Amino acid sequence: MPKKTLKIVVEGGNAKPGPPLGPTLSQYKLNVGEVVKKINEVTAQFKGMSVPVTIEIDTDTKNFEVSVGIPTTTSLLLRKAGAQEPSGDPMHKKIGNISMEDVLDVAITKKPSLTAKTLKSAVKSILGTAYTIGLTVDGKSPKDLVKEVEEGKYDNLLSKYEEKWESS
Structure with missing residues (x-):
């Protein structure tokens, strides 16, 4: 066989x-x-x-x-933003805005294929992709949000998604 x-x-x-x-x-x-x-x-x-x-x-x-399999992170983020394709010039041309909750949803969806061990590190990875394709998150640069995540400003929101992360 x-x-x-x-x-x-x-x-x-x-x-x-x-x-x-x-x-x-x-x-x-x-x-x-x-x-x-x-x-x-x-x-x-x-x-x-x-x-x-x-x-x-x-x-x-x-x-x-x-x-x-699981669609690419880029595809999932583009869908959340309602955009067709990445910016090509993410520094100067933004293609959409998504929420931090959208980032968390993508992180949980992508968990099986991510190397991140924690939800916090997965979120930072997804934010990096959002930055490279020209998205803003809650109206801010994803680069700035990575710093805010590291500083603990989103710990309350992350804790609400922690159970989903653990069970996925």
Whole structure:
């Protein structure tokens, strides 16, 4: 029962049977339309975001399983801000503003793929990404907020999310 694993990145809910996905699936003699339909079903909640997908294929039976990874931090932040793409010039061009609660939500969502051991360090990491793509947080530069997080100014808010962090 040889297994083959394919790792791809698709737009959530919008995978297409064309290249490169279609030809890759065809070489394993899979029904491309069926696989694409399944990918779109399991990624629908991430519509418009880049999502990593893993397809496990049993090459003997032609059975497959699709599992979805966590979208990139950038994709999650852009969605929270209602923006389409990063600024390209984050120093001079801001693309949106999000709340500190949004940052905490993204940190909790990304916990399985972060190396951060604490919620506080995860928040600082997410703030760093927000800064590099041109977002402000609560109307301030994320760089300034990193300092405020280190100084303990957000400890009360962080403590409200600590339980979610521990259970995720």
